[in-house]
Amino acid sequence: MNFLERNIKADVTRFFQPLIDEAYFEDKTIIEYDLGIGNVGNIPEFDEIIKEIVEESFPKLLIRCHKYPGTQGYLPLNELLADIYQKKSGFSIKPEDIILTIGGSDAITELIQIYCSHDEGIVYALPSFPYWGMTAKANAKEYYIVITSQKEFNESFPSKLEETLTINPNIRLLLINFPNNPVGYNGAEQTCKEINEICAKHKVKILFDDIYGGLAEWRIKLFDPKNLFIIDSFSKRFAMPGLRLGFIIAPTNEMKNIRPFIANQYVGPSLISILVGYEIVKRLAEKDKLDFVFKKIKLRKETLNNELKKLKIKTEETFGMYVIIDFTDTDLNARDVYNKLLKEKIRTVPYDLFYPPFYKGTKRNFIRLSVGMEPNVKQGSQKLVKIINELL
Ligand SMILES: Cc1ncc(COP(=O)(O)O)c(C=O)c1O
Incomplete structure (x- = not known):
């Protein structure tokens, strides 16, 4: 495979498709709960720090x-x-x-x-x-x-x-x-x-x-x-x-x-x-707050894990800001679950985006959830659990 072919085949723009596809991120009438994309934010305390920087330092920086x-x-x-x-x-x-x-x-x-x-x-x-x-x-x-x-x-x-x-x-x-x-x-x-x-x-x-x-x-x-x-x-x-x-x-x-x-x-x-x-x-x-973004993420993750216990299928214990829900032992295709959730205004990420486009091996049938960006993890995950349980 030559350099050009490799690059074309390795086109990763698909990876960000859920971000640019259906909605602008902030539009809650299209996406109510974002439990997918790996952005990190919606942390009001952090926004205060950014405001401080803009007000106090930005002209000097420019x-x-x-x-x-x-x-x-x-x-x-x-x-x-x-x-x-x-x-x-x-x-x-x-x-x-x-x-x-x-x-x-x-x-x-x-x-x-x-x-x-x-x-x-x-x-x-x-x-x-x-x-x-x-x-x-x-x-x-x-x-x-x-x-x-x-x-x-x-x-x-x-x-x-x-x-x-x-x-x-x-x-x-x-x-x-x-x-x-x-x-x-x-x-x-x-x-x-x-x-x-x-x-x-x-x-x-x-x-x-x-x-x-x-x-x-x-x-x-x-x-x-x-x-x-x-x-x-x-x-x-x-x-x-x-x-x-x-x-x-x-x-x-x-x-x-x-x-x-x-x-x-x-x-x-x-x-x-x-x-x-x-x-x-x-x-x-x-301010002794170097780890406060991750502290917030950990709290959101605990909330998500608690809600996922109510799923009819078991999720594994995981670390970090992501969880996967695996449909391998069910009749469901994770892409269909992803589409159904999107219709119900919940964004997740389907499994195929985590494999290279040219990868020919078996792919695990999962959706990935993220708590990076969603401030209302509890309500979002309750809604998600209900939808998936109805599908199962
Ligand atoms: C595992 C992993 N490595 C690297 C990156 C890339 O991070 P950056 O935005 O700094 O390029 C990401 C982003 O989601 C990631 O999940």
Whole structure:
């Protein structure tokens, strides 16, 4: 498959279809409850902070845009992020170990481009966030390990990883995401240790997609920091996906590979995003509220889990802001359930968007629910449970 074909086949615009299809997000006459899309927001306290930034700092921020942002990040923001991550992880993290990117997606694309030449590749578990678009952009090969539950992840991911890496010595990177989107697993301690060892043995670097880290017990500390690239973003933990601001925390001795590549390629994220991002983190840190978005998400998730207990089919215990409802053991097709819910003004996301368009294997028959954006999770999930129970 040539580069163009790969890119066309990996077109991920479908992924956002539920967002742009039927409704404008805010129109409650079309979508009453949004229990699908991975946006994060509708948190009034957070909106207050944004208001503060707009009123107090925005004119100053705009003036600074006479400059190029540069590729080395923005030192005051890098310092804040290094400090936060160093305290959390116990690893030694310096501001120079951080690269600012255009969201987490761009961070992943950059790392694949840096570490995989065209006949080398990356492995990750499916179903997943559409990483295939990033691999295609980076023109690398990709390999999948199909994992559809927390139990399956812990029982079989390490052995499947060992097998995949042995058969394909051209794999350079493993991409893991805890708590996982969409399945919601968070690897057990022992599983993480095994993954760490297997990657060291095969000289495979670990990209840890930490975008939801903080919504479940944090596993980063179980990995070897010298072989670990942490990917994070303002999209979820700081509720600002529209900023398009993310970052990579890389081992110090890998910076010699990363910085020249990025410097030669582009001038980094928008300076306005960087400056707004800095204001957000600074203000949240001052108010001791760095984790308050995720605290809110956790409360919403508890509410959702409680309501889902009333479903006639069982849902698995999951971590993070997503839950999947699996219709495999029923006569229902998850796409039909998704359409029915949409007709009833509830947005969810159907399973097929979590598999690459060219993927030929079996797909699990589920819808994904999200609590990122919906302030009325209780009413929304009550309505959802009633509709699904009637269908069953
Ligand atoms: C698992 C995962 N990784 C990465 C991303 C991309 O985040 P960003 O908006 O920072 O590009 C998302 C967004 O939903 C995600 O769910």
